[in-house]
Amino acid sequence: MEKNMFCFQCEQTAGCTGCTGAKGVCGKTADTARLQDELTGALIGLAHAADENAPLSDSTWKLMVEGLFATLTNVSFDDKAIAELTDRVHQEKARLRPDCGGCASPCGHNDDYDMNRLWNAQEDIRSLKSLILFGIRGMAAYAYHALTLGYTDPEVYEFFGKALFALGEDWDMDLLLPIVMEVGKYNLSCMELLDRANTTTYGTPSPVTVPLTVEKGPFIVITGHDLHDLKLLLEQTEGKGINIYTHGEMLPCHAYPKLKKYSHLKGNFGTAWQNQQKEFANLPAPILFTTNCLMPPKPSYMDRVFTTGTVTFPGTVHIDGEKDFTPVIQRALELGGYEEDQQFTGINGGTSLTTGFGHGTILGVADQVIDAVKKGAIRHFFLVAGCDGARSGRNYYTDFVKQTPADSVILTLACGKYRFNDLDLGTIGGLPRLMDMGQCNDAYGAIKVAVALAEAFGCGVNELPLSMVLSWYEQKAVSILLTLLHLGIKNIRLGPTLPAFLSPNVLNYLVENFGIAAITTPEEDLATLLG
Known part of the structure; x- marks a missing residue:
């Protein structure tokens, strides 16, 4: 057919x-x-x-x-x-x-x-x-x-x-x-x-440092976006000698008080979704997919892939609506995990990641941020966020972040952050220069922060020293982009390519009314955005 x-x-x-x-x-x-x-x-x-x-x-x-x-x-x-x-x-x-x-x-x-x-x-x-x-x-x-x-x-x-x-x-x-x-x-x-x-x-997220070490013994890697599935898995594995590691967009779960209270939620394994076929190839543990970001599994690890909810793939075990994760638990015990602790690193060699800078945390220190801006310690804010992917050109985002001036703050969210979230960019005004705000849906938090800063300075969001440099892959990024346009936010940089479904006339409308533009080079874009 x-x-x-x-x-x-x-x-x-x-x-x-x-x-x-x-x-x-x-x-x-x-x-x-x-x-x-x-x-x-x-x-x-x-x-x-x-x-x-x-x-x-x-x-x-x-x-x-x-x-x-x-x-x-x-x-x-x-x-x-x-x-x-x-x-x-x-x-x-x-x-x-x-x-x-x-x-x-x-x-x-x-x-x-x-x-x-x-x-x-x-x-x-x-x-x-x-x-x-x-x-x-x-x-x-x-x-x-x-x-x-x-x-x-x-x-x-x-x-x-x-x-x-x-x-x-x-x-x-x-x-x-x-x-x-x-x-x-x-x-x-x-x-x-x-x-x-x-x-x-699950409570208000707070900053937490997440190790990239996988301890010896049985473990399960959970990926996707669903916090409820993680909570159920943590409950069902408690006391069974099985550690849980997040992957991809599940990383921000470590910041929620009612999730991080589980001592067997140990750390994060791997990087962004598009690297899973390589990272999961020899993993001595099962992987539970809770939402999108599933790539067709390689035969070498097909028997270790479990799906639940809407995500499905023929030939894998699907956990139905009852959410009994017993098959995943049994597979973890059978595989046994690593015989010794394994130290992994991020794309840039870092051995840990920091997350949990949601709007609750950032707005909690709003006075500190505003004071740093007024004193000139913070010159500019960059929201470098969005989906990661495999197409060439995405190293732009790593290079962009590396080249941002020392008097700037980088807010990030979604899986695009794996390009640079293991970098140590130091602090500014008593705050880390790089702050991970969470999953892609946490763009709402970034919007709240931007609106609050605009109110504090008595200006519009477009008048703030704030630039948005976004990467997109799938449809959630489309919905977030439309939300930013609904709010009247202008001069967004988008890449690594513009959507194929934008006709020339529709693209011209977005350019003329919102100043949306494709990314060029980090050097050129930084010069333009910093004015």
């Missing part, structure tokens, strides 16, 4: 234009891409099925969130799991409109949307609809994590329906552009919801 695919939703898409062959750069096949399109088309149809006579229920919203999350890059590679999700969407649509089965009426309430209509649309329409679709896919990831902790927002959920409905309509640019900006607005609400869910459940 496999035919050529079309996908251009991630930064590494083939030729910076789109994956069109039998397999995408991320590793998904054309069949998987087709099934994800069918799932998306079913979700658009579900949004069209709703009206005053068939309102969407909480279960419908949750299904929309799960379905959108499953189509995010590096989440689900399992055709069966994707098809089952589509079946559930069809069942939900049938529940909403029980009298529509087999009806030949042209009302469209019972139709799935054909995604080829979107991919083959006029380029500006395709570009705007892609921004909407990829933005709500990223937002769905945050909504999913908040939902797991029991936190929901009816307005955010209703916007998912509104955005999906818009994707199925033949609207012009004037109607689609406001929806694009609304993605940013509601993603901000969604990130705030998740921030509240995480801090209420």
